[in-house]
Amino acid sequence: MEGPGPRKIARYCAGFGKGYPRPHRAAPRQSRPRAVRGSKTLQAKPFSENRLFSYVRTNPQGWLVVLVMFLALSMVSTTRASIGLAMPSLERDLGWSRSFISTVVAYALICMALTSPLIGNLLDTFGPRRILLGGLVVTAAALGLSSQVSEAWQIVIAYSVFGGIGFGIVSKNVASATIARHFDHDRGFAVGVANAGSTAGHIALLPIMALILTTFGWRWGYLFLAVVCLALLPLVFALIRPEAPGAQHAKGRLGADEVVPAGLAARLRMLFSNRTFLALLGSYTICGFTATGMIDTHFLAYAISCGIPVVVSATAYGVLAAFNMGGMALAGWLSDRINRPHLLAVIYIMRGLSYIILLMVPVYDVNLIWVFVVMFGIFDYSTIPVTTSLVATHVGLRIIGLSLGMLAMFHAGGAALGAFMGGVLFDMFQKYDGVWIAAVAVALIAGMLSLTIRENRTPRGFGKSAPPRPAAAEA
Missing domain, CATH: 1.20.1250.20 (MFS general substrate transporter like domains)
Known part of the structure; x- marks a missing residue:
């Protein structure tokens, strides 16, 4: 019978006296593998657990903010899409033309565009919590007023002006800026997950809005969205801190003596x-x-x-x-x-x-x-x-x-x-x-x-x- 090869003998001699098992004895099996990082020995965790929860463990507060922004964007995206869903009912009940309703939507988009830089500057000054709370209140007011309109000028004020301002506050750019202030690592992934809420609203809330609209009417549908909007207020107040941790880190990154102009024009x-x-x-x-x-x-x-x-x-x-x-x-x-x-x-x-x-x-x-x-x-x-x-x-x-x-x-x-x-x-x-x-x-x-x-x-x-x-x- 042929004996052990030279490589096996060399490995045995190199490990002799260092605690390695001898060739004729089986190495004791450990119940769980162990991972070594530097001088510390850590217990290895299952692969799936590491992948699923590592993001949340590193920044739990930040991911709570992601959850809030996901829900807020879901609600606002549903509100913006709801006027297309209610368009036939508005034409039938109030006698408005489709071109007029489209013009109302265009005015709302213009208000969103004009308010976005101003809201962004206010967010840099006062932090995200006050901005988001105010945006949800304005959006809820716009929805409540829209549910009671009977004249053309009323829908312009309610939806185009108040709604446009509310949509500009609770928007993708505000959500992205808020999350960026809360994350040092995995910032891109967090922003992507939160902004996915703008699409999730079409899948989750819009069918409910359609069901209410066909069963009770478009006025009750807008009241439903207003209630959902108000329900998010305590969640925003509780989970978004007055001063985001990321903002403090940002100051450290830019330097304590970094000069940033206070005026909007500058x-x-x-x-x-x-x-x-x-x-x-x-x-x-x-x-x-x-x-x-x-x-x-x-x-x-x-x-x-x-x-x-x-x-x-x-x-x-x-x-x-x-x-x-x-x-x-x-x-x-x-x-x-x-x-x-x-x-x-x-x-x-x-x-x-x-x-x-x-x-x-x-x-x-x-x-x-x-x-x-x-x-x-x-x-x-x-x-x-x-x-x-x-x-x-x-x-x-x-x-x-x-x-x-x-x-x-x-x-x-x-x-x-x-x-x-x-x-x-x-x-x-x-x-x-x-x-x-x-x-x-x-x-x-x-x-x-x-x-x-x-x-x-x-x-x-x-x-x-x-x-x-x-x-x-x-x-």
Whole structure:
């Protein structure tokens, strides 16, 4: 019988006297594997437990804020979509035309765009809790007033003015700025999960609103949304602290002597002098042009014009919304791990290429519409967590509210331009091919703008630092 090989004998001799088991004895099996980190020996935990709960353990307060923002965005997104659901009832009961109701929605979007920078600046000054509480109160008031309207001017005041201001306060940019102040690590993933609430509301609350509307009427539906809005007030008050922990960390990152102007005009001048912010501003404006402006406005009309039934078209839009949720979470997770400007460029380029599928739908197969909604859904809202993460490090957390507010305003402007241009091109050519070709072109431009940004995960602030104080003065 052949004896042990030379490698086995060498291992035995090297380990002899050091506590290693001898070759002819079986090594004792441990009940649980142990992991060694430095000089400390830690008990290894199951893989699934580490993956599922490691995020929450590292920052439990921050993830409670994510939960609050997820619920708030779900409610507000449902409120914004509810007027489309109630449109036939408003036409029947009050005799309003569809063009007038659409104008009411447009006025609300204008109010959202105009208030976003102001609300962002207030968030940087007073913190997120006061801003969100005020936004929920204003939104609840808008919903309550909307449930009682009987004249055209009343819906303009209730929904367009009060609702537009409320929607601008409880918005994606405010949610992103709030979460960025609470997270040092996994910021992108947290922002993506919270903003997924803007899509989850369509899936969870909108069917309930539809049920109430068909059973009791549209007035009771708006009262239901007002009650849900008020129910979030104690949750916001209890779980969002007056001063976010992240804000204190932000001051440490920027430096104790970092100069940040107090006036809004000075902050805006400082903001528009930053090349990274200008690149993000251009790409985010195109984001609104290609997403909210074109798809949210013209997708259903295009699908119906291709011969796809209304119910199937609406279902496809719902599938797109579902993939929005996963796309935001995935993009946020990736933004914490890979080069963010490259990731943002890939998102814009892939979004642009997805429009080519729309061009193929009437020519090849209408079933390609399902391929489009999956692909576009993944790359639709996924720009939000990546853009927020870049703003946090390249612009600074101390003015992130104002920064995201400006981005939101230009995003809304791009959306308005996209919706208008889509209608003009369709009226000119009686088809949407020119609309989708324009979307491909500008999306590629957004991808190129993103590539001009340099990756730098070291947070930086604006302004010139004050000269160091003498040691005697510090003493």
